Amino acid sequence: MQENNYPKLHNAAWPGVVGKGPDSEPTIDLDSMLEMTAAAEVDGTGFDGIDLFLYDPHIDIDSSEDDIKALAEKLKGHDLKAGSLVAPVWPDIGGGSAMGSQEDRKNFVKQVRKSCEIGKVLREEGVRPYGVIRIDSSVDPASWAENPAENTKLIAQTWREACDVAADYDEDLAAEGEICWGGMHSWKTMVDTLEAVDRPNIGFQADMAHTLLYLLGYNAPEDRILPEDFEWGDREALTRGLEEMTAALRPWTIDFHVAQNDGSVFGSGTHDKTGRHCLPNDPKGKLDIAQDAGHWLRDENGELTKAFKHICWDGCMFPNEVMTKQQTWNDILAAMIEVRNQHGWSES
Structure with missing residues (x-):
């Protein structure tokens, strides 16, 4: 029996889609991701839920209400909750650049609205008690760098409009910091963009693998x-770096991904290069997962922030051979449990 029951432990569905497709390996369908998640078990503890990607072939952003109700029933059948939802804000699938044309930015906000509507149905069906809507800037760093000041203003304006839409649904938006997204590609640009939005329902989604690359200035x-x-090998310097970065980003952090990274970048399929995810037990991993998660989950005084009710594993672009092994998900769950053992709490 685990002493702590919070934060809740979630797997992620999107590793079955991100980096997959015609330019890489076949996608792994949502049913398979749900089955492997529900089957994971370590000493009697399993995953509490799964975070979802609102993108075909997993979940059509234009799904009907009945479709989403059917999804809710499927989650109930696996005894899983839904958590955070990834909004498909990218130009090639109906969205648009957050610093693009008026039409681009309108499409970006439209995708956020559709995501909020799906989240609303999942809440009403009793399967989504927590979580955020995940966004990014939907543009590359080189395009942003052509005019940083003006482009940051445009991204902030688009996010502000998206926040106003999300507020109508009582949703928070979390921008995931990755080196592949313009205006979010460093810890400083991320803070600058968030500050420019000036809305109470905007925050940061920290992924341990992606944010590690912030330290190296990719x-x-x-x-x-x-x-x-x-x-x-200089663990002391790494710890100081993590402390500096998290001091700036932790106050914004409202969603959190447990992950491992080998200090390199990687991309597959149509996904640009970003922080390379590793399995939790990869000997090349540079993070002490449980210890380093504490930089995000505890404040500067070592006190738990309790800023979110669940944490999620993220490990994209693994080979399908790895992802379809049940032991992979058991090992991931074990790492998540250790994070909760060290930085969790108990609620009745």
């Missing part, structure tokens, strides 16, 4: 925290 050398001659 796509933003001027914002590098670790020195040029840093070596991964």
Whole structure:
């Protein structure tokens, strides 16, 4: 029996889709992701839920209410809750650049609205007691860098409009920091963009694998925290770097992904290069997962922030051979449990 029952432990559905497709391996369908998630077990503890990607072939953003109710019943059948939802805000699937044309930005906000509507149905069906709507800027860093000040203003304006829509549904939006998204590609640009939005329902989605790359200044050398001659064996310097970065981003953090990274970048399919996810037990992993999660889950005084009710595993672009092994998900669950053992709490 686990002493702590919060934060709730979620798997992610999107590794079955992200980086897959015609340019890579076949996608893994949602039913398979749900079955493997529900089957994971470590000493009597399983996943509490799953975070979802509102994108074909998993979930059509234009699903009917009956479709979403059927999804809710499917989740209930697996004894899983839904958590955070990824809004498909990208131009090639109906969205648009957050700093693009008026039509682009209108489409971005439209996709957020549709995501909120799906989230509303899942809440009403009793399967989504917590979670956010995940967004990004839907544009690359090089395009943003052509005019940083003006482009940051445009992204903030689009996010502000999306926040106003989300507020009508009592939803919070979380921007996931990845080096592949313009205006979010470094810890400093991420803070600047969030501050410019000026809405109470905007926050940061921290992913341990992606944010590790912030320390190295990928796509933003001027914002590098670790020195040029840093070596991964220098745990003291790494800890100082994590402390500096999380001090800036933790106050914004409203959603959290447990993950591992080997210090490199990777992309597959149509996904741009970003922080490379590793399995939790990968010997090349640079993070002490449970210990380093504490930089995000505890404040500068070591006190739990309790800023969110669930945490989610994220590990995209693994080979299907790895993802279809049940032991993979058991190992991931074990890492999640250890994070909760060290940084969780108990509620009745």
